Amino acid sequence: MKNVVEAFGLVKHYGEVVALDGLDLVVTEGSVYGLLGPNGAGKTTAVSILATLLRPDAGSARVAGADVLEEPALVREKIGLSGQYAALDEHLTGFENLDMIGRLYRLGRSRSRARAAELLEVFDLSEAGNRPVKTYSGGMRRRLDLAGALVASPPVLFLDEPTTGLDPRSRIELWGVIRELVARGSTLLLTTQYLEEADYLADRIMVIDRGQEIAQGTPDDLKTMVGGERIEVTVASVNDLPRTQEVLEGFAVGDLASEERNRKVTVPISGGAAVLTRALRTLDAAGIDLHDVGLRRPTLNDVFLTLTGHTAEPSKNGRMPVANSASKKGRKR
């Protein structure tokens, strides 16, 4: 299978800060590659280099057969980019923004207009299409910016945190759009802070931190490394703990852990809510009183805990990680 994106030894420094520290990356044709990492990991820097916006201090990269440093114009003909921050003209309407991008891709007047209308439809923005972007909500801007990346149906797409700031419904809709695109043969590199998203969309995931690769593989590989979903049960009385363990043993796909101090049993499972429901019925039948119960999926934090032994910390620039909020709450308690 052809490699559509290849990068070798990418290095980028910003003064003291090392944004990329020798990153290698290969994306094969027609696949979705997820770049997963906390704030400041270097995701945007990597995407910016591949999209010809930024020159690396060292390393080389090819996109769609063209050298990013030597032939940026050729690369730009093959890519669509939606950056982390919406790159739109506030004073133009949604339609005018897309039309302008179409003209600059040299689609010609009528094709460009038709494509703008079509994309507004796809991204549920038809009604707002004739309003200046200034009046759009954050999620609407995000969607319009994504539409901008798709105007010329480019064979290679770079989406930097495409769903950050979208509500759950828009996020799921967007996932659908992305999947359709890929089904039509586009190659996609996307960055995200959500393991769930990378899991759903990506064929291959690379976890990066401080500009370096930490792990790479298929979502299943990673989940195996990190441990998949699990049920967490907190019983009302410590005395029930051994019996609870016995009952839940039947649902476990790995070793289960119990903590006497907070009366909690954690059970790795596979099968999601259906398994949780059955487990609850069984516990109920056994007459065990529960204080709390939940289905937990591994988060970016779990990935980091497992792979690096530390949580997804912000890098030295001091920006706070978003994916981290759960653990911060935990510490406070």
Next chain:
Amino acid sequence: MIGITHLLADSMVIAKRNVIKIKRVPEVLVFVLVAPTMMTLMFSYVFGGSINISDGSYREFLIAGIFAQSMLFGATSTSVAVAEDKEKGIIDRFRSLPMSQSAVLAGRTASDIIYNVLTLFVMSLTGLVVGWRINTSLWEGLAGFGLLLAFSYAFSWIMAFVGVMVPSVEVINNAGFMVVMPLTFIANTFVPIENLPTVLRVFAEWNPISALTQGARELFGNIPLGAPEPTVWPLQNPVAYTLIWVLVIIAIFAPLANLGYRKAVKQG
């Protein structure tokens, strides 16, 4: 020559975007038009009485100077717009597109001519009201406006360069003021330069703004009767001297601005 065709086509697209903006943000337009009108009125009535021109009307003398100054101030809006594009990140979008990368600034400076045409139009009306007249022919009058526009277009390129280099929009207004003020005041814009102290006079004589003003005055027929003949080449040949500056500025700053643009990264 595909490069040139693309440059022109893409510049048109960018210019169209900027023109739409004029429609959407009429406040800017008001500012562009009201400020020069105020300047014209203030200078005419405040200084008009106390500055003596050998023979003739100060107001006639003044107008070309105010035109020249307004052209420079008008060009500062170019850098504000460029810096704003940089700050808002839309430049990142342009830089990822297979468009002619020089078109972003070329389109910008081209569309800024429209502002300047509007400014000149409104100021001319104000000028007519306070007693300014074009005493030559229609063609010479138009050539005078053309000269002013050509210089402001060139100055737009300097300002586009400033726009891509500055870290934030806020810096520009002050920086622009600091450049435009001395350029337009140490010149023959508002007072005759014969009586200036030597250093200032020499600066004023070679200052392209003086030549621009002098050139416009000649083309409008606003040189006061009995005004002393200029003694330096730039003011003896103001139109040629101004056009040389126009070409030199564009030749230096258009490539510089484009180079800066290519390196510009969205801050933060």
